Amino acid sequence: MAGGLPDWGRVRRALRRPDAPAAAFLIPEDPRRIHPGPLDPDLERLRIELSPHRRRLWVRRIVRRAWLTLAAAIGAELVLFLAGRAWPIEGLAAVGASIPILALVLLAAASARARPGLGETALAVDREARLGDRLATALALGGSVAAAAGPPSAEEEALPANHAVALDLAGEEQRFVRRQRRDALASLRLVPTTLFRPRLPRRPGLAVILLSVALIPTLLLPNAQDAVIAQNRAIREQATAQAGKLDRLADRLASKGINPDDPRTRLAKELRDLARQLRDHPDDLTTNLAKLGAVEAALRSQLDPANEQRAAALSSLSRGLSRAATGDARANPNGDPTTAARDLEDLSRNLDAMTQAQLQDLARQLAELQGTASQASGASAQALRDAAQSLAQGDMAGAKSALDRLAETLGDAQNSVAQNRDLAGAANQLQDSRRDLANSGRSGQPGSTGGQTGQGGAGQPGTGQPGRSGTPGSSGQPGGSGQPGSAGQGSGSGQRSGQGSGSGQGSGQGSGSGQGSGQGSGSGTGSGSGQGSGSGTGSLGGGGSNASYLGSGTGGNGSAGGPVNPNRPSVLGADLSSIFAPFDRLGNPGDPSYISGAGGSGQVTQGSQQGPGSDPGSYVPYSQVFGQFQQYALTSLERGYVPLSVKDYVRDYFSSLDPQQ
Numbered sequence: 316m317a318g319g320l321p322d323w324g325r326v327r328r329a330l331r332r333p334d335a336p337a338a339a340f341l342i343p344e345d346p347r348r349i350h351p352g353p354l355d356p357d358l359e360r361l362r363i364e365l366s367p368h369r370r371r372l373w374v375r376r377i378v379r380r381a382w383l384t385l386a387a388a389i390g391a392e393l394v395l396f397l398a399g400r401a402w403p404i405e406g407l408a409a410v411g412a413s414i415p416i417l418a419l420v421l422l423a424a425a426s427a428r429a430r431p432g433l434g435e436t437a438l439a440v441d442r443e444a445r446l447g448d449r450l451a452t453a454l455a456l457g458g459s460v461a462a463a464a465g466p467p468s469a470e471e472e473a474l475p476a477n478h479a480v481a482l483d484l485a486g487e488e489q490r491f492v493r494r495q496r497r498d499a500l501a502s503l504r505l506v507p508t509t510l511f512r513p514r515l516p517r518r519p520g521l522a523v524i525l526l527s528v529a530l531i532p533t534l535l536l537p538n539a540q541d542a543v544i545a546q547n548r549a550i551r552e553q554a555t556a557q558a559g560k561l562d563r564l565a566d567r568l569a570s571k572g573i574n575p576d577d578p579r580t581r582l583a584k585e586l587r588d589l590a591r592q593l594r595d596h597p598d599d600l601t602t603n604l605a606k607l608g609a610v611e612a613a614l615r616s617q618l619d620p621a622n623e624q625r626a627a628a629l630s631s632l633s634r635g636l637s638r639a640a641t642g643d644a645r646a647n648p649n650g651d652p653t654t655a656a657r658d659l660e661d662l663s664r665n666l667d668a669m670t671q672a673q674l675q676d677l678a679r680q681l682a683e684l685q686g687t688a689s690q691a692s693g694a695s696a697q698a699l700r701d702a703a704q705s706l707a708q709g710d711m712a713g714a715k716s717a718l719d720r721l722a723e724t725l726g727d728a729q730n731s732v733a734q735n736r737d738l739a740g741a742a743n744q745l746q747d748s749r750r751d752l753a754n755s756g757r758s759g760q761p762g763s764t765g766g767q768t769g770q771g772g773a774g775q776p777g778t779g780q781p782g783r784s785g786t787p788g789s790s791g792q793p794g795g796s797g798q799p800g801s802a803g804q805g806s807g808s809g810q811r812s813g814q815g816s817g818s819g820q821g822s823g824q825g826s827g828s829g830q831g832s833g834q835g836s837g838s839g840t841g842s843g844s845g846q847g848s849g850s851g852t853g854s855l856g857g858g859g860s861n862a863s864y865l866g867s868g869t870g871g872n873g874s875a876g877g878p879v880n881p882n883r884p885s886v887l888g889a890d891l892s893s894i895f896a897p898f899d900r901l902g903n904p905g906d907p908s909y910i911s912g913a914g915g916s917g918q919v920t921q922g923s924q925q926g927p928g929s930d931p932g933s934y935v936p937y938s939q940v941f942g943q944f945q946q947y948a949l950t951s952l953e954r955g956y957v958p959l960s961v962k963d964y965v966r967d968y969f970s971s972l973d974p975q976q
Contacts, residue, residue, distance in 0.1 A: 554597035628690035678706035
């Protein structure tokens with residue numbers, strides 16, 4: 316020291332400690348962290364006076380970082396939603412909602428890091444209050460000059476403030492530091508409390524305004540990618556739903572498979588693989604449709620188009636075999652092959668107890684079923700032929716063996732029909748799955764719901780004079796005892812309708828029939844034509860039928876005219892409220908057709924009689940039998956492989972006829 320002045324080199328070294336980082340050497344440390352003991356009262360008071368400014372400085376920093384974070388969040392939202400208009404982004408709204416949350420987390424972290432220390436506060440106050448680094452120097456000296464950091468000694472307190480006597484170097488240094496500290500404290504008390512009032516940063520504020528103006532229309536205007544996202548979501552949901560259906564179908568087929576080589580067992584494995592593909596790659600619509608189509612095409616090639624004809628023939632054959640084996644004309648009315656096989660087994664055991672006449676009659680009945688058996692199964696036809704020949708020749712052992720083989724072939728034919736029906740049902744399910752999956756890929760696209768409706772012209776209806784009613788058909792005379800029933804014939808003429816009936820009776824087995832027809836023509840401005848016919852099948856109680864015809868005509872240069880909306884007339888008249896449904900005589904829809912009774916060799920007697928036809932209750936209300944016909948049609952669609960267009964046509968047809976709509 317020279318002339319009682321402090322060594323400024325030590326002061327500069329105190330402001331910059333050798334061990335301080337290069338970026339933080341200008342920030343003085345808090346003396347409390349350096350000196351754990353009691354501090355000089357002025358130094359302690361300086362720390363306390365800086366604390367309010369420290370909090371306000373922190374609030375200012377938080378506000379500035381909040382504006383920066385807000386600008387960054389709005390910018391991120393703008394970029395995100397602009398990208399969402401260029402590409403379909405799933406969960407765009409969720410991602411957009413997460414950005415503010417992430418911004419708040421980042422703001423909290425940045426605010427925690429921005430909390431100023433005591434030295435930073437001193438520097439900030441010096442800079443904005445223009446105190447000439449008084450506060451920063453006081454803190455730096457308080458941390459570097461340890462002797463001056465603590466309370467002053469008694470000797471120092473006894474000295475007057477204007478004492479000018481030179482002391483030793485250490486004492487003069489402490490006295491200088493304390494005086495500078497008191498000067499800094501006095502200057503700090505003059506600083507206003509609003510020094511660090513929060514203020515709006517210009518650049519972040521301007522950025523927030525501009526980005527908000529750009530973001531608002533981006534959020535409010537419709538986004539074309541929403542339809543693409545909805546379509547992709549529908550494809551995934553439909554693929555998952557179809558995978559579940561295929562798994563359930565595979566389980567049903569696997570439970571019906573007899574052995575590993577059964578087509579149903581192999582198909583079940585393919586369906587499970589297909590369901591796994593749909594679950595693992597629900598977005599790959601093209602591949603999924605291709606694989607569905609490939610499995611469906613391979614399955615379609617295995618189907619027998621004549622399966623239902625074989626099933627009907629098998630049912631008729633089973634019914635005939637049961638009645639021939641038991642001698643009961645009403646046995647096995649449903650044509651169950653299992654029941655027929657059991658009856659054949661019983662017949663095989665009872666052959667030895669039958670007379671020669673019974674064996675010959677049985678051989679004749681089996682031979683009459685040969686044509687039906689050939690339609691049901693080739694193996695059944697061969698076994699039936701062998702059984703009939705063996706019975707006719709009296710070969711009991713051969714007949715028993717043939718009957719046993721016939722029972723086995725009935726079971727095999729039944730399994731074949733059931734297997735083909737299962738495969739056809741699986742093909743229908745694959746067809747429906749492929750259509751539903753393809754429709755989900757077309758949802759939301761313009762024109763995907765249907766084609767354009769064409770326009771057609773209607774011709775002028777023709778006119779004509781109605782003709783007279785046709786003459787009813789004649790009824791037959793009863794045949795003699797033991798002879799087949801007689802047949803009646805009749806004819807009539809008329810322009811609109813013709814009716815006829817016939818009946819035949821006999822004491823033996825036989826049947827009678829009657830037919831009637833009428834034709835005619837009329838003339839007018841245009842032309843019209845009509846015809847009618849009626850037929851009835853005679854039985855022990857007699858019978859008859861009626862028929863009607865709606866005429867059509869042509870007029871001028873127009874095209875053929877007809878009734879408006881012929882499927883659903885606006886008003887059902889007396890002639891349209893009932894339909895011909897002789898279920899009591901012919902069976903319900905879906906029942907196999909068969910002809911009972913045996914032919915005779917008696918003489919046929921013909922006769923004629925004028926009179927009205929009779930209605931044996933075959934005309935029933937339209938609404939009463941609609942459900943039966945509809946159910947039969949839907950069952951037929953399920954049992955056979957039918958193109959989708961035909962299925963839709965049949966369903967629409969019955970929907971248009973529904974009496975409840």
